[in-house]
Amino acid sequence: MKFSRQLVTDLETRGSQAFPAFLECLRETGQHALAELLQCGDGVRLPPSVPIQPSLIPLPVQTPVYIEKPDRPDFTPPLLEPVRPKPLPVPNTPTPFPGAPVVRPNRPRRDSIQCYKMDASPCGICLIINNVDFDPDCDLKDRKGSDIDCDKMEKRFKALNFEVIAKRNLKHKRIRHEMASLAKRDHSAYDCCVVIILSHGTEANHNRFPGAVHGVDGPAVPVQLITNYLNGQNCPSLQGKPKLFFIQACGGGEKDTGFEVSPDEVEPSLGGIDDQMDAIPISSSSDSLSTSDELDARATLPTPSDILVSYSTFPGYVSWRDTQAGSWYVENLDRVLEENAATDDLVTMLMMVNNAVSQISAKGLYKQMPGSFNFLRKHLYFQASLS
Structure with missing residues (x-):
C-alpha cells in the first residue's frame, strides 16, 4: 500500500490527467483489481486531484453609444466616445482628500533673455548737451528751466x-x-x-530714428545722424554694448489735446504755470541724412543693434517744459530712475515714465506722450543699490 500511495503521488506530479489516464490503461489491459487497489488504497478512496484554475477578471465591454436620432431621414447619428472605466489607484500612492491642493512638480524656469554686462567702474560715459540760449536771429526762444534738467541728469x-x-x-x-x-x-x-540732449527740436527726414535737435545757432542735427556716430561701424569699441539716447526736444509742432476717458483711467496732474514748448515747425534747413551707408559683411550683429532712443514726446508733437521746474519728461525720468533703478530694467522704467508724463496737462488742456525706439537685445539694469 505504501507503494501504491507513492505511485499515486508521483502520477499527480505529472499533471492533473496523468493518474486517470494510468487507471484507464490498467483497465484496458485487464488489470481491474490493480486499478481498484490504486484508486481506493486501504479502502479509503483517494480524492481526485483538482487543478487550481487562475482567477480571471473580465474586462469591461466598451459599447459604442449613439445619441437619439431625431425625426429626419437624412440624419446620421454621430458616434460618441465610449465611456472608459476610471483607472484604479496605484498602490502606495496617497489619494488627496477632496479639496486638497494639487502639488505639481517644480519646473526650472529658464529666461531666454539675457542681461547686458553693466558692472564696469565707471560703467560708461554720459554726454549731456544742454542748449539754453539761442541766437536771436533763429526765431528760437531761450529754454529757461533747461539747466534744472541738466543738473538732475548729471x-x-x-x-x-x-x-x-x-x-x-x-x-x-x-x-x-x-x-x-x-x-x-x-x-x-x-x-x-549714454547721450542726453536737451534742446529745441523739429521733424526731419529719416529711415530709422525720427526727429532732429537744434543747435543754438538755428540749424538742426537729425537724431538718426547722432545715433550713427556710435553704431557698430563707426564706434567699434561699443560693439555689442548698449548705446542709450535720451532726447528732451519737440518732435514737431503739433499740440496734443488728448481724448476724453473715464475719471478712473488717469490721475490728472496739472503742469507748471509757465509751460513752454521745445519746438519750431519743420524746416528745409534741417540737415538731411545720407542713405548710402555701406554694409559691413564682417559684422556679426546688425549695425543699429543695441541702441535705444527715448523721446520726450511722440514724433511730430511738441514737448512741454516748465521754466521753473524743468521739463515733464526729465523730471519724471529722474524720479523713476531714483526709485526703481535698483530693481527694474530700463525698458520697464521707461514705461513708468510714459505713464507718469501722459497724466500731466499743460495749461489744463495739452498732453504729452513719450516713447522709445528700442533696438536693445537684452535686459539692461543700471548699477544702483537698494536704499
Whole structure:
C-alpha cells in the first residue's frame, strides 16, 4: 500500500490527467483489481486531484453609444466616445482628500533673455548737451528751466556710476564735433554709453530714428545722424554694448489735446504755470541724412543693434517744459530712475515714465506722450543699490 500511495503521488506530479489516464490503461489491459487497489488504497478512496484554475477578471465591454436620432431621414447619428472605466489607484500612492491642493512638480524656469554686462567702474560715459540760449536771429526762444534738467541728469547718472560730461550751448556743427569725439574714444573698459540732449527740436527726414535737435545757432542735427556716430561701424569699441539716447526736444509742432476717458483711467496732474514748448515747425534747413551707408559683411550683429532712443514726446508733437521746474519728461525720468533703478530694467522704467508724463496737462488742456525706439537685445539694469 505504501507503494501504491507513492505511485499515486508521483502520477499527480505529472499533471492533473496523468493518474486517470494510468487507471484507464490498467483497465484496458485487464488489470481491474490493480486499478481498484490504486484508486481506493486501504479502502479509503483517494480524492481526485483538482487543478487550481487562475482567477480571471473580465474586462469591461466598451459599447459604442449613439445619441437619439431625431425625426429626419437624412440624419446620421454621430458616434460618441465610449465611456472608459476610471483607472484604479496605484498602490502606495496617497489619494488627496477632496479639496486638497494639487502639488505639481517644480519646473526650472529658464529666461531666454539675457542681461547686458553693466558692472564696469565707471560703467560708461554720459554726454549731456544742454542748449539754453539761442541766437536771436533763429526765431528760437531761450529754454529757461533747461539747466534744472541738466543738473538732475548729471547727478542721476553720476549716482549710476557714469562719467558725466556736460556741454552747454552748442551750435549744430559743435554737436557733430562732440559726437565724433565721443565715437573716437576707446570704450573698451566701459559697458555702456549714454547721450542726453536737451534742446529745441523739429521733424526731419529719416529711415530709422525720427526727429532732429537744434543747435543754438538755428540749424538742426537729425537724431538718426547722432545715433550713427556710435553704431557698430563707426564706434567699434561699443560693439555689442548698449548705446542709450535720451532726447528732451519737440518732435514737431503739433499740440496734443488728448481724448476724453473715464475719471478712473488717469490721475490728472496739472503742469507748471509757465509751460513752454521745445519746438519750431519743420524746416528745409534741417540737415538731411545720407542713405548710402555701406554694409559691413564682417559684422556679426546688425549695425543699429543695441541702441535705444527715448523721446520726450511722440514724433511730430511738441514737448512741454516748465521754466521753473524743468521739463515733464526729465523730471519724471529722474524720479523713476531714483526709485526703481535698483530693481527694474530700463525698458520697464521707461514705461513708468510714459505713464507718469501722459497724466500731466499743460495749461489744463495739452498732453504729452513719450516713447522709445528700442533696438536693445537684452535686459539692461543700471548699477544702483537698494536704499
